[in-house]
Amino acid sequence: MNNEIIHSVRSIYGLDISKYDISFLKRAVEKRCSITETKNISDYIQYLSSNSDEATILFQSLNIIHTEFFRNPLTFAHLEQWILPRLMEEKSDNNELRIWSAGCSSGQEVYSIAMLIESITSKKQIKKRYRIIATDISESALHAAKKGEYNEKDIQMIRVKDLNDFFVKSGEKYKVCDRLKQHVSFSTYDLLDNRSACPQESIFGNFDLVVCSNMLFYYKPNYQHNMVKKLIDSMDEHGYLITGEAEMQIVAKFKDLFLVVPPSPIFKKRRGAK
Template structure:
């Protein structure tokens, strides 16, 4: 999930005593649970933030205290994992964020892949931590344009995954406020979005052609992965910065196992693979290529 733990918005942090206060044992359990299932480290300095954020979940579930919430996680962890991840994190994304990645796709990678695969190959890109969908739909735009430009009939698809139920719902809806369209050129707005009317006034809806190219699915990066690959490229941007070193190392090796030989891994602008994996070589700004034996 492309998310970050934020320190603003601590409403509810000064909860009263008793069940509405996050005690030592409950916080210790939550910290361990979030680390094991989400890879995020929650230090003691995050306790008030976590308390304030999770009070909303307690109210939504009609629970009487954090001990009840902890018991829910103990007995049925999968049912609440996505909501927990959403509660303690904030999805940060935009269309065509880190434009140099898309430039590389448009100018070099997509033309090469489409030529190499023109006789029956498959082209697969994975947006790992797709958040509310801006990244996979931006990828779909450049992919659709490349397919149109070349007249290619290559079987091309984009897999978009995230842990957050709210983020996935927004991605599937594919409807965005007009003010969120700042990273998109006017030509692409006209080509790939439909302006909402009536109840959808002030919104833009992604074109059906983009929806055809994108498959949106729930996935926890730390759990088992049902897909077999191989992928030509994986976008995992602004995700691993919140993981510790062992979690990053395991994740990078799993990515390497799903990438084509010479496939590409794209990280966020503040992320690096330095000293974490021998399976990749740096070939551009936060762009890594799987090493060929």
């Protein structure tokens, strides 16, 4: 079933979906079957072969990753209480804290990190320069992230103080304030693009913190390996990598590159790791 769809999408439309995990691809196709009211997979393949719009929709659906503010509370607690303060202490006043959110989707993860940094600097009464480079392959997700507007159900995990400090309510929407946005740049970037080692805006990488949550498990193992290698190469020698909980076992395989920081899916780069 999946091979037929992969072949059809590639041969007719020039889109490569072979990199995705088979079970993930199967679920995505079954969902599209339901939406398009095609009776079975064979009918959907036929429908797909004669409908370029559907091929585009299927392809885009594979690249939109669900995200939330402070999605993993334990991970963000570790960030707030330990990792971010430590990274800030190690930075001189002349150097900025550099963070890469790879697969940022619609921006909730990025703004969550920015809120933590602002809260820490305010509490400690210090000033620290920081920059978050947020990338994704989905143009529609990036558009939503840049806009920074969220509804009532989106902001449920945000503390009341943070909501008051960093958002402006406009009608039924909550807009991220410029105080956070000025530290974030959003751009299109494909982690599987072999032509570059890191996002163009970062110039040379050297990220203190890389966040790649709930994305790796959508891909086949050989692609996961290439993505993790690119992430490690982009990191400072003392950098940290954060993934989703479901991806801990994927990154744990790279024990020669990372030290696990339990119990959250946090990994510290080993000195000299390449």
